[in-house]
Amino acid sequence: MKQKTILSIILFNLFVFTAFGQQNVKVGYADIEYILSKMPETAKAQADLDIIMNKLTKTRDSIVKDYNFKLEDYKKNEATLEAADKKEKEADLMRIQQGMQGFDTDIQTAINYKKNEFLKPIYGKIGELVSVVAKENGYTHILNSQINGNSVLVYAEESTDISDLVIAKANK
Helix, strand or coil: CHHHHHHHHHHHHHHHHHHHCCCCCCEEEECHHHHHHHCHHHHHHHHHHHHHHHHHHHHHHHHHHHHHHHHHHHHHHHHHCCHHHHHHHHHHHHHHHHHHHHHHHHHHHHHHHHHHHHHHHHHHHHHHHHHHHHHHCCCCEEEECEECCEECCCCCCHHHECHHHHHHHHCC
């Protein structure tokens, strides 16, 4: 909500100052996430990310398999274990279980880090392409049509959307 309020103030000021200042203002917009989805580099980044995810998933699956094996062994022999051995096996199972939970968190953190690492240069390229397309087509301002999946444009003529022009420029 705070972002929308700030964006509304910025847009209001932009339109007020342009109405009294320059007469040659041309505002367009682009859907950066749409452009990202059509960039050839995005498919490679996703493939690389999938490889990393598969490796981490296999490691996690191995840990889960080890845990399940030890848990079944514990359940099978629980009645015959001495108190000290029983306590030691329970502690070992708890340690493995806590390790799995920590590993899940670490996996998510690593995936997010790698995703950002892979996408950062692509976003940089998109920014450069947007600038080139905007200059070529006489736009003075380009807005992103979405922020975090939320539309920030109340209304815009479709003819001011430069997303497909950026994609075409990327594919040259």
